[in-house]
Amino acid sequence: MLYKKRLFQGAALAVISALTLTACGGGTGRSSSAVSNNTKANTSTSSGTSSTTNTSNSADTSTTTTTNSSTPIRLLNGKVEIDEQLQQYASNYEKKTGQKVIIESVGGGVDITATIKNYNAAGNMPDIFVTTPGDLSQFRDLYYDLSNEPWVQDTEAEMLDSEGRVVGAPYAVEGIGLVYNADILAKADINPDTLVNINEQRAAFEKLDAMKDELGLQSVISVAAESGQMYWSTGNHIFSAYLTMGVDVSDKTLLNDLLGGNMDAERLGHLADYFKLLCSYADPTVLLSGTYDDQLALFAQGKAAFITQGNWIDPSLPTYGATFDCGILPYAMFEEDTSGVTADAPSWWAVFKDGKNVPASIAFLNDILMSDEGRKMFVEDAGAISAFKSSKYAPSTPVSANLFKRMQAGPTYAWDWSFLPASISQNSLAPVFELYAKDEITRDQFVSMIMTSVTDYVAENQ
Amino acid sequence: MIKARWGKPFSVILIILSALCIITTLVIDAAGMTLSYRGHALIAGIVGLAAGFYFLPVSEARHIKIINVLFLIPMVGTFAVTVIIPFLMGIFYSTTDWDGIKFENFVGFENYINMFKEPDYLYSFGITFLFTVVNMALVNFFAFALALLCTSNSKVTGFCRAAFFIPNLIGGIVLGYVWQFIFNKVFILAAPPSMLTNANLALVAILIVSTWQYSGYIMMIYITGLQTIPKDVIEASGIDGASWWRQLFKIKIPMIANTFTVCTFLTLVNSFKQFDLNIALTNGAPQRVIDGRAVYATEFLALNIYKTAITKHDYAIAQTKAILFFVILAVISITQVVISKRNEVEI
Numbered sequence: 138m139l140y141k142k143r144l145f146q147g148a149a150l151a152v153i154s155a156l157t158l159t160a161c162g163g164g165t166g167r168s169s170s171a172v173s174n175n176t177k178a179n180t181s182t183s184s185g186t187s188s189t190t191n192t193s194n195s196a197d198t199s200t201t202t203t204t205n206s207s208t209p210i211r212l213l214n215g216k217v218e219i220d221e222q223l224q225q226y227a228s229n230y231e232k233k234t235g236q237k238v239i240i241e242s243v244g245g246g247v248d249i250t251a252t253i254k255n256y257n258a259a260g261n262m263p264d265i266f267v268t269t270p271g272d273l274s275q276f277r278d279l280y281y282d283l284s285n286e287p288w289v290q291d292t293e294a295e296m297l298d299s300e301g302r303v304v305g306a307p308y309a310v311e312g313i314g315l316v317y318n319a320d321i322l323a324k325a326d327i328n329p330d331t332l333v334n335i336n337e338q339r340a341a342f343e344k345l346d347a348m349k350d351e352l353g354l355q356s357v358i359s360v361a362a363e364s365g366q367m368y369w370s371t372g373n374h375i376f377s378a379y380l381t382m383g384v385d386v387s388d389k390t391l392l393n394d395l396l397g398g399n400m401d402a403e404r405l406g407h408l409a410d411y412f413k414l415l416c417s418y419a420d421p422t423v424l425l426s427g428t429y430d431d432q433l434a435l436f437a438q439g440k441a442a443f444i445t446q447g448n449w450i451d452p453s454l455p456t457y458g459a460t461f462d463c464g465i466l467p468y469a470m471f472e473e474d475t476s477g478v479t480a481d482a483p484s485w486w487a488v489f490k491d492g493k494n495v496p497a498s499i500a501f502l503n504d505i506l507m508s509d510e511g512r513k514m515f516v517e518d519a520g521a522i523s524a525f526k527s528s529k530y531a532p533s534t535p536v537s538a539n540l541f542k543r544m545q546a547g548p549t550y551a552w553d554w555s556f557l558p559a560s561i562s563q564n565s566l567a568p569v570f571e572l573y574a575k576d577e578i579t580r581d582q583f584v585s586m587i588m589t590s591v592t593d594y595v596a597e598n599q
Numbered sequence: 600m601i602k603a604r605w606g607k608p609f610s611v612i613l614i615i616l617s618a619l620c621i622i623t624t625l626v627i628d629a630a631g632m633t634l635s636y637r638g639h640a641l642i643a644g645i646v647g648l649a650a651g652f653y654f655l656p657v658s659e660a661r662h663i664k665i666i667n668v669l670f671l672i673p674m675v676g677t678f679a680v681t682v683i684i685p686f687l688m689g690i691f692y693s694t695t696d697w698d699g700i701k702f703e704n705f706v707g708f709e710n711y712i713n714m715f716k717e718p719d720y721l722y723s724f725g726i727t728f729l730f731t732v733v734n735m736a737l738v739n740f741f742a743f744a745l746a747l748l749c750t751s752n753s754k755v756t757g758f759c760r761a762a763f764f765i766p767n768l769i770g771g772i773v774l775g776y777v778w779q780f781i782f783n784k785v786f787i788l789a790a791p792p793s794m795l796t797n798a799n800l801a802l803v804a805i806l807i808v809s810t811w812q813y814s815g816y817i818m819m820i821y822i823t824g825l826q827t828i829p830k831d832v833i834e835a836s837g838i839d840g841a842s843w844w845r846q847l848f849k850i851k852i853p854m855i856a857n858t859f860t861v862c863t864f865l866t867l868v869n870s871f872k873q874f875d876l877n878i879a880l881t882n883g884a885p886q887r888v889i890d891g892r893a894v895y896a897t898e899f900l901a902l903n904i905y906k907t908a909i910t911k912h913d914y915a916i917a918q919t920k921a922i923l924f925f926v927i928l929a930v931i932s933i934t935q936v937v938i939s940k941r942n943e944v945e946i
Contacts, residue, residue, distance in 0.1 A: 231685060258700075276700075364895075560910040589891070
């Protein structure tokens with residue numbers, strides 16, 4: 138009797154312990170694998186050549202959307218603007234190949250490096266993830282070597298690591314600058330092509346400011362300089378003028394000097410003057426407390442003639458019912474002409490080296506970058522500009538079309554901020570821009586504060 | 600009968616095998632090998648170990664003791680895995696140069712010294728203490744006032760209690776964004792520019808929202824306290840001619856002194872830990888110039904720790920800050936327990 142009773146008790150105890158410890162066992166296993174990531178043997182050495190056949194082999198295996206294939210591929214997309222287009226492409230890809238692709242989009246001020254880091258710590262890394270050169274020092278052990286993929290020969294915008302391996306695939310080229318409402322400029326009889334130096338731009342702003350009521354403008358320019366959410370707009374985009382405005386694409390002197398702890402005070406002074414010029418014609422509410430939506434709404438509703446953004450606003454313009462034609466100008470901070478546009482790959486897609494599904498991920502990546510449908514999707518549906526020389530699609534959306542035209546006319550300036558240490562915009566640059574926009578610091582303070590905070594940050598993070 | 604003859608060697612062998620099984624799996628895991636069944640083997644080992652001790656033929660008294668210990672294992676195991684081990688790992692990481700992915704060097708106590716050299720951390724410390732003190736006072740004042748209102752003899756007290764309590768049910772992140780809208784789009788119509796763009800007023804804005812959110816919750820505790828006051832005491836004092844104010848200060852407040860202690864510490868700890876509202880409402884902005892540097896003006900300690908880890912990628916320093924954060928909160932909580940105990944004895 139006693140023995141039976143004990144046996145029953147024992148069984149109950151065993152079940153309870155097993156149930157509790159199953160959860161624990163999973164937890165410990167996962168955390169330790171995240172910590173020992175770099176010591177683990179990497180078994181995924183099969184190259185992309187075998188995987189490209191994967192697509193055609195399984196092309197006719199399934200036409201339904203049931204998940205008959207292996208694990209789905211997860212793609213972490215950093216451009217929430219093109220989420221819908223990617224979802225559509227992924228579902229078509231699944232119909233075509235049977236391989237399920239999950240698109241996870243983050244954006245709108247989310248710190249993507251931090252998101253990826255959290256995914257990695259949790260053992261939940263996506264197979265394909267968005268990355269920038271600023272991540273290189275931290276993520277170098279996570280990247281799969283893409284040097285032998287077919288698209289490498291077809292682009293100049295691939296992302297290289299310090300050893301010259303290709304670790305990131307460019308999926309689009311984007312332009313940043315002063316986007317203008319061509320209809321308003323036409324009404325004010327201003328030729329946008331002449332606005333390529335600070336004096337011309339200042340004169341145009343003055344003229345538009347005087348005609349505000351006539352043109353139905355709330356302000357001339359839509360700028361947002363709040364540091365909590367809009368740090369990327371000032372700290373990356375506008376600051377890029379310091380790094381590259383008027384500089385040849387291959388000339389990286391300013392970038393390398395900055396990374397070495399030296400900055401050009403005179404050039405920063407020009408940036409300060411130009412930023413102040415933008416601020417003085419900006420809507421004060423949007424400037425100091427506006428979000429991206431506020432900034433965009435002002436421009437898209439025709440209440441501002443300019444906006445300090447880039448061609449990624451194209452897909453959002455129709456949601457505001459905007460019908461006007463657009464174009465893009467450089468942040469012309471000098472008295473000399475800078476007639477080019479700032480355009481570069483904004484971010485890259487990398488493949489997670491230790492992913493469960495490396496060959497299938499590369500197959501999908503090659504498909505979306507190389508196939509006709511993929512290129513068409515990027516250019517015609519997502520309003521992007523192809524990063525590949527052999528792409529035959531020209532963008533049709535207003536800002537991109539104008540940017541593409543100006544890129545072909547040349548010159549093009551790079552935007553080298555992605556080579557700066559990660560999150561420098563949020564921690565060092567945007568705070569100073571905000572203070573200057575609020576007139577809480579002088580021009581000289583702007584220059585000296587940018588110099589000290591950037592040099593300190595670079596020294597800490599290298 | 601079987602038990603008597605085979606019980607002992609069976610149990611002992613089971614214990615030894617299970618122990619070996621556990622040790623092997625732990626070694627495998629520590630060595631970084633990823634055998635997929637190591638988790639199952641670990642669980643089997645622990646269950647086997649428990650069974651071995653359970654079937655050990657010993658006296659009934661000892662057996663009961665063993666069972667007591669065995670029944671503790673699920674709880675202790677869960678607690679260890681979710682609290683104790685991460686905490687120890689945190690202390691360990693605070694002595695390294697961990698960047699969130701890997702660490703290369705042990706730096707000893709350097710992080711504990713270096714974190715005080717960051718002006719933004721010192722600023723966060725100051726602003727958090729300021730916020731904590733003011734918020735504690737405001738929340739308790741409004742909560743007690745609301746509690747007095749909601750215990751008065753009115754027909755709408757039930758509705759009022761629910762209305763004041765509801766903000767507490769909405770998460771801080773949601774509240775933060777809702778109030779951001781209110782400050783940036785509604786209040787701005789009356790008095791531009793937005794409060795959130797001024798370093799001092801942004802702190803006031805957080806105080807307003809925090810008080811609005813938390814007063815209802817603390818109010819409920821005060822109501823419970825006020826309801827424990829015997830009615831006859833109040834009535835007797837009323838007959839003796841005591842005014843409402845006299846009743847409040849001489850009877851009600853002294854009689855619920857304990858509730859005040861509880862509420863004070865509750866708001867103290869909660870204000871000090873303020874994070875969700877902070878990140879959603881201001882995310883640290885706007886900026887303040889201190890000593891020629893731009894500093895996030897409303898970045899409280901919890902947000903500072905988060906940002907050190909997440910945006911500056913300095914996980915080791917963030918971990919070190921988190922440990923100091925823990926120590927401060929532990930001291931506050933222990934003080935609370937001691938004071939509450941003392942009061943209990945007095946009553």
